[in-house]
Amino acid sequence: MRDNARDRELLHIKEAAEQLDVHDATVRRHIAAGDLRALRLGENGRYRIRQRDLDSFLREAEPRT
DSSP states (O other): OOOOGGGSSEEOHHHHHHHHTSOHHHHHHHHHHTSSOOEEETTTTEEEEEHHHHHHHHHHHSOOO
16 A cells, blocks of 8 residues: 555655645755755755645745735
């Protein structure tokens, strides 16, 4: 049985991109710009994104009416 990315605490960039419905490079740009918080793990420095940080990013990006 495949686990659901939304049920895990740390997401890969690809998983975050799927939730946002954008390309992986767009997620990387948001991280580089400081708009989306991410962690760098291990010696190779791969990014992981906390689900709560992605949710916060989405809330801030929603247009206010």
